[in-house]
Amino acid sequence: MKKLFFCFLLLMTIRAMGQTKVGGLVIDESGEPVAFANVLFKGSTEGTITNDNGGFYLESDNNYNVLVISFIGYETKEIELAGKVNYDLKISLLEAAEQLNEVVLISGKQSKKNNPAVDILRKIWAKKRQNGIRKFDQYAFDKYEKVEFDLNTIDSALMKRKIFKGLEFVFQDLDTSRITGKTYLPIFLNETFSKVYGDNVINEEKEEVLGNKNSGFENNQAIIAFVQDLYQSYDIYDNYLKFFDKSFTSPLSRTGIDTYNYALRDSAFIDNKWCYNIVYYPRRKNELTFKGDFWVNDSTWAIKNINLEVTKSANINWVKEIYIEQDFEVVNDSLFLLKRDYMLSDFSFQKKEKSRGVYGKRTTVYDNYEFDKQKPRDFYKKDLNPLDINLIVKDDEFWQKNRLESLNKDEAGIYKLLDTLKTVPKFKSYYNLVSILGSGYVEIDKWNLDIGTIYDFFGYNQAEGPRVRIGARTYRGQNDMWRLEGYAAYGFTDRKMKHGLSGKFLIEPKTRFIISGGNRRDIEQLGVSLTATRDVLGRSVASSSLLTVGANNRLTNINLSALNFEVEPITNFRVSLGGTFRTLSSALPNEFSLDYIDPESPTGISSEIRQFDFNTLLIYTPGKKTIGFGVERRDVNDTYSTLLLNYTKGMEGVLGSDFNYQKLQFSYSQPWQLGGFGRLLSTVELGKTFGEVPLGLLSVVPGNQTFFSNYGTFPNLDFYEFVTDTYASVHLEHNFNGRLFSRIPFLRKLNLREIVGLRGVWGNLSDENIALSTPATINTPLRAPSEKIYYEYSFGVGNIFKIFRLDFNFRGNYLDNPNARPFGVTGTFGFNF
Structure with a gap:
């Protein structure tokens, strides 16, 4: 979605007229801009507040002749409007010896004590669950x-x-x-x-x-x-309002008095209800806050009208202004409805x-x-x-x-x-x-075909060298009941063609009964995820990075065929049954081995694994929102949790399959929006393999030898450094969204964002499985983090030039492993709000 937005914005960058329009700048006696000053049409409740630079613009469908400008600590000023349209006004405010008589106002930084506006705010908190449809x-x-x-x-x-x-x-x-x-x-x-x-x-x-x-x-x-x-x-009564993946502190929040200055500005009858007008603005810059004002009834303490404008210093990218207005209707003496x-x-x-x-x-x-x-x-x-x-x-x-x-x-x-x-x-x-x-696709409407994706066209890995890939998919519309998709790829070093072909068909829309299947013959980097589902056309990590740390030679030839049946009997609960047949072998046999002991082989050793698996997959995503009703749908939110339970049964003898085993895996991912403290992403993964299997079928702790930060992996581990048949792992990553850096004066204007991460894994590997893969240990030592939990921690700086993020990763233990990497730097780039 973000990629689409920025392409749309880039292209766009290359109609009832109001009766009264005013705009300009409010300054003090020394010529400095007055931020958050109140600007109103006289005799009305129509107004606005100056921005961080003292600028304002105000428009009304009604005719007004006088503009009123006021701010705490300054004398109120009235400006005669020469015409219906008055732009480029420059209004100077004088410091006031006394405040307005109508209400008690406090000059300067607003106090949290003996402040009538804060007293009203506390009454709003007490009543907010009794207002409106609640x-x-x-x-x-x-x-x-x-x-x-x-x-x-x-x-x-x-x-x-x-x-x-x-x-x-x-x-x-x-x-x-x-x-x-x-x-x-x-x-x-x-x-x-x-x-x-x-x-x-x-x-x-x-x-x-x-x-x-x-x-x-x-x-x-x-x-x-x-x-x-x-x-x-x-809901403006919530403590935090979420926009563009960010949590802004609501001016009606219980934490508001620590975030905003509040002042009682006026009182008046609105729809025959006596209301107070409170202006608010942030105590500090660079935080996710608003400025504005609201009118609140004096008996129900329900909001009658509120406007919120995000301050320009807020740590948010690509959004220059956010302005919100809400009006509530007075139904009776005690009921205010949006x-x-x-x-x-x-x-x-x-x-x-x-x-x-x-x-x-x-x-x-x-x-x-x-x-x-x-x-x-x-x-x-x-x-x-x-x-x-x-x-x-x-x-x-x-x-x-x-x-x-x-x-x-x-x-x-x-x-x-x-x-x-x-x-x-x-x-x-x-x-x-x-x-x-x-x-990423080039549309050919007359053929109902899309060519792409363009982002997968070029890749590189140690086995294939430079490689090119071209693909296509059928596309009649976004709600197609079926989709065919395929690709062909060629490596210039191994001089071999690769391919993938898949199809999916929505048989019964009500329960979303889908049949899918396909075949892929390619080179893959196994072990980049513990509980990954087998996507026939998944883009391999093996061809996505031009540069790696150390020798990235542990690559696998894979020939995968799959047939799958999926149904969604309850919203956001999917059940999948299917079978896969895989043939696995090393893509660089002189440098990486998948050999295992095979008594039936003439040499006693086999270098290829043939395996048929029966899979049962349960996925529950409570709170997930999607659009579309075809075989493919789109997610429209990222705030939901994901629970996954996967059971795999290896069936020896079926289609010449080599091994009989069972594997049970569970994962739980949950994003946590922690209000003004940012967003925490957590993942727990558990798994166990029952039976004896060779290296190619074990659970590899996901390392990362690329220079790209990849959540769910361990950036200071090499591929295949740890191999397990029983494992438990935890990944935690918290983005403070600049809350800490905003308190450091020389960093404040850079709008940087701080990210901390902690990840750990414990695993075990049976003696039987080690013995089975003894031939492979010549260049791939088999070890598991069973003595103690392997852990890493990281500190990251995001939003560098608005698009870059750097993570500084530290290895916590197992430093005596051969070629162990105690420290590493990874990064990502992309457009994020």
Whole structure:
């Protein structure tokens, strides 16, 4: 999803007018910018807060003549507005001897004690679980959502670029953002109407999507998945709000008083309810925080209106602005219900004020609330295919009836604009380029075929030398019921062809009964994962790295055939049954051996393993969200845990199979979002092999001789340094997301992120298995970490130049092993928020 986003943003970088628009800069007497100053239209509750550099932009559909600017410790200033549009204002505030009379305000850094705003905040905490839909046993409501993307900061220089030659008509109608004051051009719109049902007693919720419409990208599942992943739901009463893989401290959080300054600014009647207005802004820079204000009722202590704007110093990449507004409807004396939720994100490669980018805007409107209408528990059983696009794409009559907020002329024009653009060859070329970079495939529509992926075209390993690979797959649409895929590869050193072919077929959509199978003949690096599933076309680590630490010569020739049956009887619970037949041999027999004692061989030793295995695999992923209903689906979140149980039965004699054994493996992976302290990823793996098997069928502790950080491996272990038939391992990796570095002045502006890791493994290897593989020990000593737990720890620095991460890895013990590596540096690069 991230790759698609940055390709989309790169291409985009190469419409109801408001009645009053103002923008400018607020400074103090010395000319320094005043951050977080309050800017309001006089006689209204419409306002904003200056950014870190003192800048502001404010827009209203109403006519106003006076602008009011205030801030704690300064005299309030009123500015007469000369016209409807007033840009480039420069407003100087004078230091105040006394504060406003209406409320008690505290100058400077806000105190946590004797602060009326903090007292109100504590009352909000006490009541927050009694407000809104939480007050009722059951609830239901209509939900309308529109997501829009706009190209922003459009000027004459951009319009005259060669890239837009022949596309000038798209700039005929431009509008100005009421949040940032920048011109923008809508380029994508997606609308969804649904009915939401919930039960607070059994803690269940179900959303039925009744209608969906988007502007020309209905067949691009990758874009739709990216949009859903980008804009997930949140609750402002929660302690932390998650956006773009980051946890921001909510201004209503119980930890808020340690993170924000709060001040009581005003009080007024809103919808006949007396409300207090509280402004907040962060105590420190470079943390994941907001600035803004909210109105709260004085009896229910329910939020009436809130706006949140991410500070520019927040440690987040590629996002220049995030702005959120929520409005709550007063239903009766004690009930405030969410009416409208608006979120704007300004995506850009730079955070400079004039840098171009793409707006992502989501508007969600709620209506027709109903309460205490109980439904049976089975009603909340989730549909395995919740987004069958063919069933929910509706006509204009449906949208005229069910849009809870009308489209303005610019939004409505997107559909017409995209229909026109799709007929322009130049636009189709740009769109195809983004699609290729995002998916890795070159689409050939007339053949229903994709060529790729382009990212697997070139590789290198010690056995093959340089190698090239070209592949293809059938592709009629994102919801295909079947898929065929294959590749061919050639090594320039061994001068051998390799290939892979697979097919998968969705037989029964309701339970997702899938039959799959295929064959691969290639060179592979075994032992890079303890509990990896056997993917017929999996990309081998053997050909993914040009440089390695030490001699990477322990490579295996593999000829794998597989047939598999999979079903999903319960949402996110998959059961898989299948069989595999493998032939294994060393790809470099003079340097690496898989030999084992074979009494039936004329020499008493065999160098090739022929093995048929029967596999049973159970995978449970609670909380996982997907889209699509074809044979392949896409994940749209990464917050779910994964529990895997794998049973393998080796069957001697079947198809000439050599060994009879059993293997039982379990793994549990869990991401932990620890609020403002970052994200912890944990994995536990257990396994045992019953029976005597040679080296090629044992469980190898996954080493890593590449220079790339790879979670789940031990970067200071060589391949095959430890081999086991019984093992237990733990991997822990915590990303503090810059929380520690933000407190160090000379590091603060670099927005670096600190990562710590700890991993360990214990394993055992029976004497019988060691004896069986005695011939292989000539160049591959068989040892297991049975004396004590082998462990490593690491310290990493991420977000270097926004794309690089370096990990410094330390080996904790077993330093007397031959060629043991006590220290190593690995790294990765990529686009991360």
